[in-house]
Amino acid sequence: MKTKFEDIMVKSEKEWESMQCGEKPVILVGTATCGRSAGSLETLEALRSEADKSGIDCTIIEVGCIGLCYAEPLVTIAKPGNPAVCYGGIDAEKAKELVEKYIIGNDPVPEYALGTIGQGKIADIEKIQDTSVFKPQIRRVLKKCGSIDPANVEHYIANGGYSGLKRALEMTSEEIIDNIKISGLRGRGGAGFPTWRKWQFCHDAEGDQKYLICNADEGDPGAFMNRSLLEGDPHALLEGMVIAGRAIGADTGYIYCRAEYPLALERLDLAIKQAKDLGFLGDNIMETGFTFHIKVKEGAGAFVCGEETALIASIEGERGMPRPRPPFPAVSGLWGKPTIINNVETLASVALVMQQGAQWFSQVGSEASKGTKTFALVGKVKRTGLVEVPMGITLREMIYDIGGGILNDREFKAVQTGGPSGGCIPAEKLDTPVDYDSLNAAGTIMGSGGMVVMDADNCMVDVARYFLEFTQKESCGECVPCRLGTKQMLDILNDITQGRGKPDDIDLLEEIGYAVKRTSLCGLGQTAPNPVLSTLRYFRNEYEAHINKKECPSLVCRDLISYKIDTDKCTGCRLCFKACPADAIIGEKKEPHIVDQEKCIKCGMCFEKCPPKFNAVVCIPGQLKDGE
Amino acid sequence: MEKVKLTIDGLEISADKDKTILQAALENDIYIPHLCYHPDLEKVAVCRVCMVDVAGRGLTISCRAPVEEGLVVKTDSEELKKVRKVPVQLLFANHKTDCITCGKNDDCELQRIAKYLGLEADELNRLRFAEMDDPIDDSNPFFDRDPNKCVYCGICIRTCSELQNINAIDFSNRGYSTRVSTFGGGPIVESRCESCGECVVRCPVGALLPKTTEQPAREVKSVCTYCGVGCGILLGVRGHKIVSVRGDGENIVNRGSLCVKGRYGFGFINSPERLTKPLIRKNGELVEAEWDEALDFAAEKLKSCKSDEVAVFASAKCTNEDNYVIQKFSRAVLGTNSVDHCARL
Ligand SMILES: Cc1cc2nc3c(=O)[nH]c(=O)nc-3n(C[C@H](O)[C@H](O)[C@H](O)COP(=O)(O)O)c2cc1C
Ligand code: SF4
Ligand code: SF4
Ligand code: SF4
Ligand code: FES
Numbered sequence: 001m002k003t004k005f006e007d008i009m010v011k012s013e014k015e016w017e018s019m020q021c022g023e024k025p026v027i028l029v030g031t032a033t034c035g036r037s038a039g040s041l042e043t044l045e046a047l048r049s050e051a052d053k054s055g056i057d058c059t060i061i062e063v064g065c066i067g068l069c070y071a072e073p074l075v076t077i078a079k080p081g082n083p084a085v086c087y088g089g090i091d092a093e094k095a096k097e098l099v100e101k102y103i104i105g106n107d108p109v110p111e112y113a114l115g116t117i118g119q120g121k122i123a124d125i126e127k128i129q130d131t132s133v134f135k136p137q138i139r140r141v142l143k144k145c146g147s148i149d150p151a152n153v154e155h156y157i158a159n160g161g162y163s164g165l166k167r168a169l170e171m172t173s174e175e176i177i178d179n180i181k182i183s184g185l186r187g188r189g190g191a192g193f194p195t196w197r198k199w200q201f202c203h204d205a206e207g208d209q210k211y212l213i214c215n216a217d218e219g220d221p222g223a224f225m226n227r228s229l230l231e232g233d234p235h236a237l238l239e240g241m242v243i244a245g246r247a248i249g250a251d252t253g254y255i256y257c258r259a260e261y262p263l264a265l266e267r268l269d270l271a272i273k274q275a276k277d278l279g280f281l282g283d284n285i286m287e288t289g290f291t292f293h294i295k296v297k298e299g300a301g302a303f304v305c306g307e308e309t310a311l312i313a314s315i316e317g318e319r320g321m322p323r324p325r326p327p328f329p330a331v332s333g334l335w336g337k338p339t340i341i342n343n344v345e346t347l348a349s350v351a352l353v354m355q356q357g358a359q360w361f362s363q364v365g366s367e368a369s370k371g372t373k374t375f376a377l378v379g380k381v382k383r384t385g386l387v388e389v390p391m392g393i394t395l396r397e398m399i400y401d402i403g404g405g406i407l408n409d410r411e412f413k414a415v416q417t418g419g420p421s422g423g424c425i426p427a428e429k430l431d432t433p434v435d436y437d438s439l440n441a442a443g444t445i446m447g448s449g450g451m452v453v454m455d456a457d458n459c460m461v462d463v464a465r466y467f468l469e470f471t472q473k474e475s476c477g478e479c480v481p482c483r484l485g486t487k488q489m490l491d492i493l494n495d496i497t498q499g500r501g502k503p504d505d506i507d508l509l510e511e512i513g514y515a516v517k518r519t520s521l522c523g524l525g526q527t528a529p530n531p532v533l534s535t536l537r538y539f540r541n542e543y544e545a546h547i548n549k550k551e552c553p554s555l556v557c558r559d560l561i562s563y564k565i566d567t568d569k570c571t572g573c574r575l576c577f578k579a580c581p582a583d584a585i586i587g588e589k590k591e592p593h594i595v596d597q598e599k600c601i602k603c604g605m606c607f608e609k610c611p612p613k614f615n616a617v618v619c620i621p622g623q624l625k626d627g628e
Numbered sequence: 629m630e631k632v633k634l635t636i637d638g639l640e641i642s643a644d645k646d647k648t649i650l651q652a653a654l655e656n657d658i659y660i661p662h663l664c665y666h667p668d669l670e671k672v673a674v675c676r677v678c679m680v681d682v683a684g685r686g687l688t689i690s691c692r693a694p695v696e697e698g699l700v701v702k703t704d705s706e707e708l709k710k711v712r713k714v715p716v717q718l719l720f721a722n723h724k725t726d727c728i729t730c731g732k733n734d735d736c737e738l739q740r741i742a743k744y745l746g747l748e749a750d751e752l753n754r755l756r757f758a759e760m761d762d763p764i765d766d767s768n769p770f771f772d773r774d775p776n777k778c779v780y781c782g783i784c785i786r787t788c789s790e791l792q793n794i795n796a797i798d799f800s801n802r803g804y805s806t807r808v809s810t811f812g813g814g815p816i817v818e819s820r821c822e823s824c825g826e827c828v829v830r831c832p833v834g835a836l837l838p839k840t841t842e843q844p845a846r847e848v849k850s851v852c853t854y855c856g857v858g859c860g861i862l863l864g865v866r867g868h869k870i871v872s873v874r875g876d877g878e879n880i881v882n883r884g885s886l887c888v889k890g891r892y893g894f895g896f897i898n899s900p901e902r903l904t905k906p907l908i909r910k911n912g913e914l915v916e917a918e919w920d921e922a923l924d925f926a927a928e929k930l931k932s933c934k935s936d937e938v939a940v941f942a943s944a945k946c947t948n949e950d951n952y953v954i955q956k957f958s959r960a961v962l963g964t965n966s967v968d969h970c971a972r973l
Contacts, residue, residue: 472804
């Protein structure tokens with residue numbers, strides 16, 4: 001007799017095939033948050049009305065993000081018998097053009113195309129897998145993001161979804177944990193703790209009630225890996241959670257997701273309902289007697305609430321403050337019960353391990369870091385976006401191949417990983433492999449996947465100051481070293497960037513930073529000094545220039561730069577004179593002007609206004625005195 | 629309780645199995661700096677100054693780490709020297725240091741730690757000092773709250789919640805802006821605080837201080853006269869005046885705790901308005917009398933009354949035994965059941 005799941009699978013596959021290989025063109029529009037902020041909802045609207053107007057029968061589906069943020073809004077068109085074509089930068093106007101030329105006509109508009117997806121070739125359009133953005137990537141966790149309709153559970157099932165759960169339910173807890181152990185999966189939330197080991201602790205802990213929590217707080221500034229996954233493939237998380245619940249012996253799971261992710265929350269709510277209706281969640285899952293319920297808890301968006309013990313306090317309705325360990329949550333967590341906290345990506349990977357097998361999972365990756373990792377690649381690269389790479393890939397490949405190199409072909413200076421808890425890596429370390437241990441050795445951390453690229457225009461002291469400002473604000477204030485240490489370091493960095501630095505400050509920063517790392521109560525304080533310590537390690541000369549010469553070599557710190565007019569080039573056109581808001585430009589009409597350094601507020605207006613043909617205003621490091 | 633043996637700085641000590649390293653050390657007269665630990669309260673481990681070096685483990689927060697058989701603990705090491713001073717230096721850079729005029733001078737845990745760690749002026753002068761100008765809350769009639777001296781150990785908060793069950797105060801804001809606040813942040817006198825002062829006696833620094841900090845020359849064991857509980861107190865005497873009251877930690881009745889009256893209500897003792905002699909109303913006016921005269925007068929009057937014409941009102945300031953005798957006297961001698969007592973304040 002066929003099981004109910006097989007019936008569902010057959011039905012789902014039919015639905016998926018009818019869409020994939022049907023008679024109608026299929027149009028996919030990326031409407032995750034990133035697409036929406038680039039205007040994809042207008043694109044969607046334009047496609048719909050244009051298709052309506054011309055009376056064309058086609059299927060238009062909203063999908064998640066395929067990660068090409070630099071090219072949003074993204075539209076993919078699959079015409080029967082042809083590979084799908086992915087287009088970038090499609091606003092409402094271009095959308096109309098696509099309908100006219102490619103849906104109605106037969107011109108695939110290669111100018112807008114980023115690449116083809118699937119079997120077959122289209123003249124003048126590369127296969128997307130062969131483009132330099134995608135070539136080094138291996139998309140596993142994000143595979144379905146952007147290709148399935150996240151609101152349609154059948155799409156998920158037709159692509160292997162919930163088969164991992166089916167398999168897991170046929171196993172004992174020990175067997176599931178064993179599979180995860182063989183896969184080599186380590187936590188994707190930051191620290192990279194082996195997932196199986198944590199599960200084992202919780203599985204072995206005594207207690208009639210255990211909990212699973214999915215950490216979807218994603219507080220790192222600039223990180224959006226988890227959001228994209230939740231928006232583009234929410235069932236992957238649910239499947240992973242039920243499997244994890246089964247492995248550790250929990251019957252209840254919480255998803256702690258920040259309230260600033262309304263679309264993710266909406267998709268989760270729908271997915272939970274769908275999974276319940278299909279018997280993949282709730283009581284008696286897949287008729288095995290296993291029960292697992294999922295509740296969504298909206299967080300108010302404090303960075304520290306991503307820390308697991310603070311997160312637990314927050315779910316309990318307490319102030320989101322970390323608790324000292326031991327006891328570890330795996331032994332005594334939510335309401336004092338054994339609890340496992342895993343990141344969204346970790347749990348989605350769990351589903352993949354169970355679907356495709358532990359061996360498959362560990363085929364890619366490096367020796368101690370198996371599988372793939374998603375990154376939000378941002379900053380001064382040509383192609384920003386959400387990428388997924390096999391661990392062990394070098395930073396250079398990520399920045400120059402996937403990211404396309406530095407914006408405007410400027411010089412690379414540093415790359416920051418791990419968000420406010422991580423550090424900056426300089427050019428000479430660009431060949432560092434991206435895995436937990438190599439990044440640690442280089443003075444940073446893998447973190448949850450933020451990767452910010454910086455060029456010569458970034459001042460490293462200012463970068464450190466920026467991150468410190470963040471952690472200082474986000475410190476919960478409970479323990480002394482973090483509450484006062486981050487503040488002290490920020491005060492010092494403010495002094496340095498504003499010209500009040502003292503020669504001894506570098507040592508002081510190092511001493512305080514070290515002590516804060518060693519003595520803070522939770523991971524926030526234990527990692528907060530990293531941006532400072534790593535920039536001190538690799539860019540000490542910049543600190544010294546700020547302190548000793550009162551110069552900002554990157555021309556970022558206002559108090560340590562000066563504007564000056566080259567009197568040989570100045571024609572006295574008076575454009576700068578009129579633009580200066582501080583009346584700091586002196587000079588007669590048609591005579592060379594000069595900047596009154598006492599009055600200058602370093603706004604740079606003169607620099608901007610001086611016509612390129614004269615180019616007489618220069619910005620230089622250091623504090624000029626009047627008359628210099 | 630099962631005992632375990634461990635060594636601290638080479639000294640072998642034994643401790644109950646359920647003790648922490650810090651407790652074991654303190655019981656054996658070995659000092660380890662600590663600020664947020666209090667024996668009566670939950671251990672929150674937030675000040676981070678109680679670090680010790682445990683062989684095989686490295687830096688360990690001693691106030692939460694349980695003792696274990698064979699632990700080898702050092703209270704000082706190169707690594708400790710390197711990191712332990714920093715939190716304390718930072719506390720000083722964020723503290724109003726008017727020690728000489730502070731009511732906590734010489735009895736302050738922060739001073740004690742600073743002295744133990746040997747903080748030096750050169751080290752402190754490198755730091756950026758914060759401006760300490762938060763307003764003082766002097767609304768309570770018995771104690772003041774000075775946030776500029778608070779080290780945010782949370783002892784007051786835990787006291788109010790764990791021991792007193794009042795929950796008048798908690799942390800508000802976060803990070804560097806963290807403060808100890810009443811609900812809504814108003815003055816403490818308008819909060820649900822009962823002025824018991826339990827937090828005040830536990831505050832390790834001068835952030836919570838009684839309004840009067842006059843120091844006694846000696847202390848005398850006594851029993852609180854306010855109610856029948858009979859809390860043990862230590863009356864602080866200076867010259868011929870009682871200038872302070874402390875709960876007697878050794879007294880099994882209250883183990884050091886007191887209520888607002890017992891702790892702060894001793895002003896009457898030296899009050900010039902206090903009655904020191906009995907008064908008899910003569911021609912409508914109260915006139916001072918000698919005890920013999922007053923007692924004779926009272927006895928005469930009682931004798932002349934019928935049972936149902938008298939009622940007896942006893943004082944909570946008398947002992948339970950006194951009160952027992954007075955009700956016996958009322959019922960058996962005076963023949964009235966109309967007996968009452970003032971202990972319902
Ligand atoms: C200050 C701080 C913030 C954190 N924020 C997150 C977060 O947003 N998401 C996350 O998954 N883990 C975060 N973590 C890590 C978690 O505490 C925890 O280690 C992780 O969720 C465990 O999941 P994993 O084993 O699957 O990686 C944070 C840790 C700290 C100290
Ligand atoms: S390290 Fe910072 S965030 Fe963590 S408990 Fe201490 S004060 Fe709070
Ligand atoms: S005096 Fe008593 S009631 Fe008032 S805050 Fe302190 S402990 Fe709480
Ligand atoms: S007032 Fe005193 S007891 Fe309360 S947190 Fe501040 S220092 Fe600690
Ligand atoms: S006394 Fe141990 S951390 Fe405060």
